[in-house]
Amino acid sequence: MTDAKTLAYINLYAVLGSLENLCVLDEDASALLTNKKPITIGIEVKDGPSATITFKNGRCRMEDGIGPCDIKLPFSSCEKFNGMIDGTVTPIPSKGFQHIGFLLKEFIPLTDLLAKYMRPDPEDLKDERFFEISTSLMFYTIAVAIAQIGNNDEVGKFSAHHMVNGEILMSISGGPKATIRVNNHRLITVKKGTDTPRALMEFESIKLARDLFDGKVNSVACVGEGKIKMGGMISMVDNMNRILDLVGLYLA
């Protein structure tokens, strides 16, 4: 029910893409990149996604496509790239061997930190700040994964095909926001809110969002209880939620 190409898009843009948010939310992550020479990594997956990640001044920024980069990590297939994310494939740079120290001393600790938040120990979640960061990172990852599934997965594309143009505001009350922009059935996620949503879906609290992400509560019941607010062109939210069902399959 899942395919390697869609998973590669999710792994690159949604999972690695959440490094951007990690560096904002976690001081240790930011510290790893502070007072260091800026560096850029290009990731190129054959028959799959490509992106350029820039690490600069304690922050990280991902851009679509391969641009000028200090380190280039090519992958011969989506499966190989997915293997790197799983930890079963070791990437070999085609460019930038002199920067291998960054990969070992900064990039890998950064991704390890990300993994700590994305696959948390239940004990760690008892810490309120850790809980907030972990859930926020999951939120951004899921929001970006929605667009990747809607653009690449066969069933996801069917759902996207039934979505009208406009912006869906997805948010946690008092917490992170994201906008899913729909244009001619192609989806783009912007990791901030919008003032002009055509539809919206808001979770009442970060705790509820966590329980939903972990599958502990049912979203339809939450709508009834008023814990999830929906509004506007709800057919857009309805179709987005069908894609959301697939996010769990890919990120499991």
Place this chain on the structure above:
Amino acid sequence: MATKKFNHKKSQEWFKRAVDVIPSGIYGHLGPAEGLWVPTTSWPFFSERAEGSYMWDVDGNKYIDYMCAYGPNVLGYNDPDVNAAAMKQAELANCTTTPSYKMVEFAELMVDTVASADWAFFAKNGNDTTQAAIMCARYHTHKKKIIFVNGFYHGVSMWTQKLDYPGVLPEDVANNLYVDWNDIPALEKLIAENKGEIAAFIATPYMHGNFVDNVLPADGYWQKVRKLCTDNNIVLIVDDVRCGFRLDLAGSDHFYGFEADLICFCKALANGWNVSCLCGKDFLKSAMSGLSYTGSYWMSAVPFAAGIACIEKMKKLDTPAMFRKLGTQLTDGLKAAAANNGFDLVVSGEPALFYLRIANDDSLFLHQDWVQEMVSRGIFITSHHNHFINASLTEDDIKYTIDVAEDAFKAVRKRHPEAF
């Protein structure tokens, strides 16, 4: 008129109990998620009683109910004539080992009433009849593909669902073909591309999809569809579950000037008593006889007696003409109330099943706000679905509804000055 807004304390208490023991509390179209209760605090979750056009919730709030249980309430809740017929039959027998002769009486009445019907087959829900129609078409033609009109709803069987619905496999919908409503060139192309493989074309009499303005058939549309189906040995199925008996007691195909091969009825058939009916042409009777298709309660006599009484009363009242008049009167009044307050209220579909949309924005935010103001003042409507007229609705009810609409429009306008 300053109308008082309701509270729903007991409804919410019942819902809390419901979510403990029922998946999602209230599942399906009568629930807060599919029913799009935005926000849920403005809606009643559970009812206590109903009479005529009115429904009372568990908090004692009274509503004029324009959803009519999503269609079954056609004569008025608790119609005395229909209920008397049902009770009389209940004293004799209901669910028995051999069916009651009432089944024959009801089938004869259906064949006499529905213009295209040579026979009648009874079940319980609309879905039972659409499923039977597809099986019958496939068995008769020995072909597998089905043409649907985009935006369709034909029930809950696997083949009626969509590729991305939970629990549905690609194989379940692999033989589904899709075409846009009123698009004859696309239909011709689809038939040519799948020549000799299409068992049936299934559609509602007009496009009454959700979230979109409803669309009537273009001039000559159904006649062209009829000819294409006949020329290509495709069974023409009309899903009249929602519109049936509200436009024309002889069937909505009769209303639009053509004959279906199979026509599905349910909602307005027995004024809320549970029975559905598939009617068909003689050439499909043998195929229908051959299906392995039945259910525990499909031949219960009480709903048959109710159905007979319901159809006879609808004939006596000429309900389709009544619905057209009342629906037009109501929607004209709502449009005027909207215009008085700076709103552009678009009314679409047939007056008996009118669909509403505020067109001042393209997002439905204003519309949903107005709908919740209506509901919280005792006018039960929805923001995404067509509505229904029933025969007990009075001119006073309509006048009251329009008065409430004025208040509701004023409240929304006050809350959204930026929109004007």
